[in-house]
Amino acid sequence: EVQLVESGGGLVQPGGSLRLSCAASGFTFSSYWMSWVRQAPGKGLEWVANIKQDGSEKYYVDSVKGRFTISRDNAKNSLYLQMNSLRAEDTAVYYCARARNNWNYDYWGQGTLVTVSS
Amino acid sequence: AIRMTQSPSSFSASTGDRVTITCRASQGISSYLAWYQQKPGKAPKLLIYAASTLQSGVPSRFSGSGSGTDFTLTISCLQSEDFATYYCQQYYSYPRTFGPGTKVDIK
Numbered sequence: 001e002v003q004l005v006e007s008g009g010g011l012v013q014p015g016g017s018l019r020l021s022c023a024a025s026g027f028t029f030s031s032y033w034m035s036w037v038r039q040a041p042g043k044g045l046e047w048v049a050n051i052k053q054d055g056s057e058k059y060y061v062d063s064v065k066g067r068f069t070i071s072r073d074n075a076k077n078s079l080y081l082q083m084n085s086l087r088a089e090d091t092a093v094y095y096c097a098r099a100r101n102n103w104n105y106d107y108w109g110q111g112t113l114v115t116v117s118s
Numbered sequence: 119a120i121r122m123t124q125s126p127s128s129f130s131a132s133t134g135d136r137v138t139i140t141c142r143a144s145q146g147i148s149s150y151l152a153w154y155q156q157k158p159g160k161a162p163k164l165l166i167y168a169a170s171t172l173q174s175g176v177p178s179r180f181s182g183s184g185s186g187t188d189f190t191l192t193i194s195c196l197q198s199e200d201f202a203t204y205y206c207q208q209y210y211s212y213p214r215t216f217g218p219g220t221k222v223d224i225k
Contacts (some may be wrong), residue, residue, distance in 0.1 A: 045205055047214035061213045095161055103209040104152035108161035
C-alpha cells in the first residue's frame with residue numbers, strides 16, 4: 001500500500017524557516033517524480049514544487065523561488081521541503097504527492113499545517 | 119502561466135442527478151488535464167487523467183471529456199459520497215496550475 005506521511009509543520013514567525021519531510025513507503029520511491037502542493041485555509045490547491053527521480057531537475061512556482069528548496073533522499077525514501085524567509089501568505093496545509101510521469105498526482109499524504117504568524 | 123477556470127464555482131444537487139462541471143484553460147493544453155475530488159479535511163483524490171482516463175478504483179459514474187482548452191467532468195448519477203469539491207489541473211507546462219474548484223453540495 002502506497003503511503004506518504006508528512007511531518008515538520010508548525011507555527012513559525014515571519015522571516016523564519018521550517019523543513020518539511022515526507023516519508024514514502026509501499027512503492028519504489030526512486031522511480032517517481034515527487035511534488036509538494038499546498039492549500040491555504042479555505043482556499044484552493046496550489047502546486048509548489050516538483051523534483052525528478054534523481055534530483056537532477058527541480059521546478060518551483062514563482063512565489064517560492066529563491067526561498068524554498070525541494071530535495072530528496074532515495075536511500076531514505078524521503079522527500080523534503082526547506083522553507084526560508086517565510087511569509088504570512090505561505091500559511092497552508094502542505095501535501096506531499098507522488099507525480100506519475102511528472103504529470104498528475106496519484107497519491108497524496110495527509111498534509112502538514114504550516115502557520116506563519118507573529 | 120496557464121490559467122484554469124471552472125464553472126460553476128458551486129451548486130446544489132440531489133442524489134441521482136447527472137452533474138457536469140466545466141474547466142477551461144487560458145491556452146491549449148492538449149489532453150494534459152486531471153480532475154481531483156477533495157472532501158473537507160482530506161487530501162485530494164485523483165479521479166481522471168489525460169482528460170478522459172479513469173484512475174484505477176474510481177467508479178465508472180465519473181467521466182471526463184475535452185481537449186485543447188475546454189473540458190468537462192460528468193457524474194452520471196450522483197451518490198451521497200460524491201458531495202465534495204472538484205478541481206481540474208493542467209500538466210501541459212510549468213507552473214502546474216489548478217482550477218479554483220467547484221463545490222457540489224446537497225440540495
